[in-house]
Every structure is written in structure tokens, then in C-alpha cells.
Amino acid sequence: MPEDKYACVRLISKPQNLLKTIYTACRTCYSADSPLNIFDCESAQDKEKMLKLINRVISSGHYSTIEHVQVSFAISNISRACSHQLVRHRHVSFSQKSQRYVKEKGQFDYLIPDTIERNPELKEKFDNFMSEISKFYLELTENGIPAEDARAVLPNAASTSMVVSMNLRELIHLANLRLCTRAQTEIRILIKRMCEELVKEEEWLKDYLVPKCERLGYCDEDKSCGRKPTKEQIL
Numbered sequence: 001m002p003e004d005k006y007a008c009v010r011l012i013s014k015p016q017n018l019l020k021t022i023y024t025a026c027r028t029c030y031s032a033d034s035p036l037n038i039f040d041c042e043s044a045q046d047k048e049k050m051l052k053l054i055n056r057v058i059s060s061g062h063y064s065t066i067e068h069v070q071v072s073f074a075i076s077n078i079s080r081a082c083s084h085q086l087v088r089h090r091h092v093s094f095s096q097k098s099q100r101y102v103k104e105k106g107q108f109d110y111l112i113p114d115t116i117e118r119n120p121e122l123k124e125k126f127d128n129f130m131s132e133i134s135k136f137y138l139e140l141t142e143n144g145i146p147a148e149d150a151r152a153v154l155p156n157a158a159s160t161s162m163v164v165s166m167n168l169r170e171l172i173h174l175a176n177l178r179l180c181t182r183a184q185t186e187i188r189i190l191i192k193r194m195c196e197e198l199v200k201e202e203e204w205l206k207d208y209l210v211p212k213c214e215r216l217g218y219c220d221e222d223k224s225c226g227r228k229p230t231k232e233q234i235l
Helices: 018-028 035-041 044-059 080-086 120-142 147-153 168-178 185-201 203-207 212-216
Strands: 008-013 070-079 092-096 159-167
Touching: 008 185, 018 035, 018 044, 070 080, 070 168, 070 185, 080 092, 080 159, 080 185, 120 147, 159 168, 168 185, 168 212, 185 203
Parallel strands: none
Antiparallel strands: 008 070, 070 159, 092 159
16 A cells, blocks of 8 residues: 555654754753753754763663653554554544544545455455445434434444654654564554654754664564564674
8 A cells, every 4th residue: 555545744843943852952951051041052053062972871871851841743544453553552632533432424534455455355345344334334324323322333444543752762662662663564654654754854863763773773573574583693
């Protein structure tokens, strides 16, 4: 399935002074000066100075300094299967389209996994099955069954939308895990687009919003894709 058939993502909120906020948090840990003075004294001309300290602090594992930055994304056209994977992550806030309060009035939107999409015969059967589910769902609601109960027949393929917010530390963690080639295609594309949206505004983050093997230099998964040497090979 072409990537453009997957998630629609837009960054809708981030701190105006993201870099200065992180720098202030980092510098405060090593300065007798007040955080307010540190924040007010830094200017755009000091960007390289700020990045040098931030990179050093993050590389040392002092991740609390990037928890002060919160970003929010508007997400649509993802499957319930994908959203179920996403909501397993901690320190993230979700506001999702409710199948209890939002009643489907026709054929519901759904996502077809690319492995099924590539098989014309199975794709046709998949589409027909989605159509049958939709018809039965409508039969239930038209006979007075409330949407909160009729939704029991809706599949993981059903499309959903949500607003997702998290701090920068969690986004980096999310990217490190879900950009791995062993992650399922749909959530990998979703996280890739979330990262791309933020990198448009904060290009310096591109080196952190990567699969964890890029940061570690090796793969620590039980099964490796071969992109990097395994942890055992390194040791």
C-alpha cells in the first residue's frame, strides 16, 4: 500500500521557544544563575552554544531536561489496530474519536494492511467483508441498538482520528522503538510523519528522532533486521 494511504499528521502545538526552554533546563543544573536570567540572556545568536550543551546533556542520559517541552499532533486516517499500539505508550495524552458517541451512518472508513492490498483476490474478499460488517452495524443501529453496543462488530481495520500530546523525551523514545524496521508498517509510517512534522520546525532534532539502533550503534532486539550488528556481535 502506498505510504500516502496511511496516516494524516499535523503538528498543531509546540513551545515557541523550544530550544531556549531545553537549554535553560540544562544550564540551570550547572549554573548558580537563576533560570529566568539564563532564559532572558540567551538570544538567537547563541544557537550553536545552546545546541552544544543540549547535545552533551542528552548524550549523558540527563533526559529530564527535555521533559519540559510538550508537542501535540492532530492525527487521522489510522486504523484502530494502529491506535491500540500507540496508546500503549506511557506519558502520552490521547483524545480519540469515540465509537460510542459517533455513530457510523454508511460504510465506515477502514485501512487495508499492505500485505492484503498486494493480493487482489484477498483484497476483494476483505472489502466485501468490511461491507458486510457495515451492513450489520447499520441493521443494529436502525433497530434501536445504541452505537456503544453496535460498535462491538467494528473491526481493528476501522479508521479513527485523535489528538496526541507528549513531552519530547517520550517522542524520542517512541521514535527509537517504532521507527525500527521490525515495527508494523502502519505505526512506523505514523511515527515517521510525526517526527517529520516536528523536524520541519526543529531541524536539530533529526539526529534523535531515529530508530534506536542508530543511536546505540547496534541492535538489541531478539531478532535483528541486519541493519546494524547485534549487541552480542559488538560484545
